[in-house]
Amino acid sequence: MPPTLASLVHHSALKLTVRAGEERLDAPVRWAHASELADPVPYMEGGELLLITALKLDAEDPEAMRRYVKRLAGAGVVGLGFAVGVHYPDIPKALVDAATDAGLPLIEVPRRTPFLAISKAVSAAIAAEQYQAVTAGFAAQRELTRQALSDGPEGLLLSLAGQVDGWAALYDASGAVVAAAPEWAARRAARLTADVERLRERPAPASSVVAGAEDRIELHSLGTGRRPRAALAVGTASTLGTAERYAVHSAIALLTLTTERSRSLHAAEQRIGAAVLRMLLAGEPDHARTVAGDLYGGLLDAPFRLVVAEVASASAARVRAGAADTGEGGGAPDAAPGTASAAVLAAVADASGGGDQLAGLVDVVEAAAARSGEALLVVPYGERLVLLVRDGGAGARACAEYAAALEAGRGAAGREAAASGASGEEAELVMGLSAPAGPIAAATAYKQSEQALSVARRRGRTLVEHEELAAGSVLPLLADDAVRAFADGLLRALHEHDATGRGDLVASLRAWLSRHGQWDAAAADLGVHRHTLRYRMRRVEEILGRSLDDPDVRMELWLSLKATSITPD
DSSP states (O other): OOOBHHHHHTOTTTOOEEEEOGGGTTOBOSEEEEOOOSOOGGGOOSSEEEEEOOTTOOTTOHHHHHHHHHHHHHTTOOEEEEETTSSOSSOOHHHHHHHHHHTOOEEEEOTTSOHHHHHHHHHHHHHHHHHHHHHHHHHHHHHHHHHHHHHHHHHHHHHHHHHHTSEEEEEOTTSOEEEEESTTHHHHHHTTHHHHHHHHTSOSSOEEEEEOSSOEEEEEEESSSSSOOEEEEEEESSOOOHHHHHHHHHHHHHHHHHHSOOHHHHHHHHHHHHHHHHHHHTTOHHHHHHHHHHHHGGGGGSOEEEEEEEEEEHHHHHHHHHHHHTTSSOSSOSSOBTOOOHHHHIIIIIOOOTTOHHHHHHHHHHHHHHHHTOOOEEEEETTEEEEEEETTSHHHHHHHHHHHHHHHTTTHHHHHHHOOSTTOOOEEEEEEEOOOBOGGGHHHHHHHHHHHHHHHHHHTOSEEEGGGTTSSOSGGGGOHHHHHHHHHHHHHHHHHHHHTTSOOHHHHHHHHHHTTTOHHHHHHHHTSOHHHHHHHHHHHHHHHTOOTTOHHHHHHHHHHHHHHHSOOO
């Protein structure tokens, strides 16, 4: 159990006395923090025991104390510790009355008890709880491993159900229940097929929570970033504790090992696919068909499309797009098929995480192709990814749907997920799609995909088809309305925040940028303390999912602020 106010009060060495809020002493304490600020709320996260001496408070003013205590309670502070004998010989009645009215526990700290002793007591209790949870987790891991080795997935599920005091079920790739423990859980698990289907559409590892009338269910995909091979359901009466969470994570790892396809088999398939693509691009369709055999041969019997995809920083995209426009980026790529960079290989073969857009593309397209029984060729190609999909098939449709979903989600959340790399540059997935082609025209199809990819970068699109290249005009890209739309979209979350009356983030951002990040000067312009301005800028970063340390981000924000302040003609 985490430390509570009651456990601290009963700590014999601390000599604490409860002066108000006795009925709420069972509240867990996340940390003990000392602060003499008149308003420490901006620096609280909730769950703290706040320790004060009232150095900067008028603790004898009833109205001031009511406001102070109300702010603390609203911020989730679970208790207030007051050191007597420092600035006040006793806790002022105004503070006691305010705490009593608000139901906030007020604890008297004797002069001989330093705040540090209370902080150490809280820290020690938290560490003890964490150690106990880790120890229990390791024990659960050993037991689950033993069951998996002796009785397979069925034994592991039975042990896991006992560890979490609930039930567990395993699904195959189609969403059918393979095993469940206890036996009655199979009927409960069968009612979750639709939820498992939705989970399978997301890149692994993925999870979701289903709240039912009788239990709480967690669903976890099993796999290493390729298309999920299975799913695990865990049902409990309440939220999992730390030890139970360790047990579930151990079960996920063990079940992944028993259900995931051999890595050597996947590597062999990838080498075959790379060889087939190399032969197609070299103008040797007959040799390509022979090597493809039953694995990819069916894909070459009907018209197909080539998709070229990459994730590049905004500046790299502009450079490559410019090279393509001047004739420097066309033709066959420099690298041979199968010689991908470490980043692409990690995303495609090892599937590092759900935030990788290339891995997400592979997962979505492979899942769609598998459901329809289509063949699909996926090959890392230098810094890019090449997909060969059946024209008009499920894989091609899934590719288009994935691109549309990415474009729709390129707001604050999408940009936060896409931002990566030490340089802090924004990374975005772009794709080019060729016209329908056959094996003899594969090289032409690849060139069409490259051209479409270049246009996708320049137009800020996720996916461009080769047929679109002659359509449209460059003029709309330069229109003021387009600039205003970009600015409005970038600043929308900040305006929505300010509209709720929770702060002036837009005005604060404008002042800070206009002063080139000088805290004192910007704070003076706004008439606020520099710490308040620092807090507001942190909120801007949190809401936008961008770092203000990035000069490109500051430039875009400043231009957006200027654009939205211009009155249209």
